[in-house]
Amino acid sequence: MDRSSLLQLIQEQLDPENTGFIGADTFTGLVHSHELPLDPAKLDMLVALAQSNERGQVCYQELVDLAPAPQISSKRSSSFKRAIANGQRALPRDGLLDEPGLGVYKRFVRYVAYEILPCEVDRRWYFYRHRSCPPPVFMASVTLAQIIVFLCYGARLNKWVLQTYHPEYMKSPLVYHPGHRARAWRFLTYMFMHVGLEQLGFNALLQLMIGVPLEMVHGVLRISLLYLAGVLAGSLTVSITDMRAPVVGGSGGVYALCSAHLANVVMNWAGMRCPYKLLRMVLALVCMSSEVGRAVWLRFSPPLPSSGPQPSFMAHLAGAVVGVSMGLTILRSYEERLQDQCGWWVVLLAYGTFLLFAIFWNIFAYDLLGAHIPPPP
Helix, strand or coil, X not given: CCHHHXXXXXXXXXXXXXXXXXXXXXXXXXXXXXCCCCCHHHHHHHHHHHHCCCCCEEEHHHHHHHCCCCCCCHHHHHHHHXXXXXXXXCCCCCCHHHCCCCCHHHHHHHHHHHHHCCCHHHHHHHHHHCCCCCCCHHHHHHHHHHHHHHHHHHHHHCCCCCHHHCCCHHHCCCCECHHHCCCCCHHHHHHHCXXXXXXXXXXXXXXXXXXXXXXXXXXXXXXHHHHHHHHHHHHHHHHHHCCCCCECCCHHHHHHHHHHHHHHHHHCCCCCCCCCHHHHHHHHHHHHHHHHHHHHHHHHCCCCCCCCCCCCCHHHHHHHHHHHHHHHHHHCXXXXXXXXXXXXXXXXXXXXXXXXXXXXXHHHHHHHHCCCCCCCC
């Protein structure tokens, strides 16, 4: 009996009134009488879920999530089972959308759960265990710092659009410039500088709309690691592929977050319950592509004689690659330790190899290749 037939049989015989709950004893008897090919570990998990509440019932959605399917991993099942055995995952049985009397903040938490997590069990677990402290401080702090820096330079240069055309802009100690490669902090601090109001607005909007919910669900350590990995990969990629160009803006980190989230939505399309997900994905891809197009136009537009080459667009693409590789691994590991997964170590090894290659490239390649870089400001 395949998975769909199993679920249809259980719903027709055990839950004809569509209450959403199934008696654990009756379900176990059905499994044995029909010799259904259900993983014993997952059967034990369903029984443990039933024993964690007073009515001794299995939630139908939990059964759907744990029924035999290729995409269900044994690691996830064992992690979930340990949480139940330790008494840490006793879940209320009401659906989140039917939860009455919620305040504004709890409604926002429910919105975040449905936006980010593809599994109903995970959504309810996150909703009921979430605490407002500590708040998602990383993305908010980065965005606030970027706005403050932009306002300071905008007032100083008296220029709010295409600031890179101003001859004094590249003298900032925060900008990555190939002539200042020895100042290693610039490989990260360039994320606080922006070309103009248009780039800052786009990045700040995505950091708050996508970065903050991701940080609420996955925590400050994971999301800050992903964001900074995208930023660092962006500047290092520019130093390898576009050796004469400077870099400004937090687009490497932003594209790492967005690409990871979009890839996670696509890979869990059936389980995601965010409204208008197809339309929103199309709009997100259009906006991200438009921003890349703007960056390409700016890079190859004729520069002013005093400003030199314009910032490179390769940081956008490098951030997207980090998001699809490292970011997707992080987002698919909700409630699991990254160090317990083989895929995480593979991604980490690949990223570390890239870092070592980029460091040696910046030390030796510019002189060996005789690259003609513009004089540092």
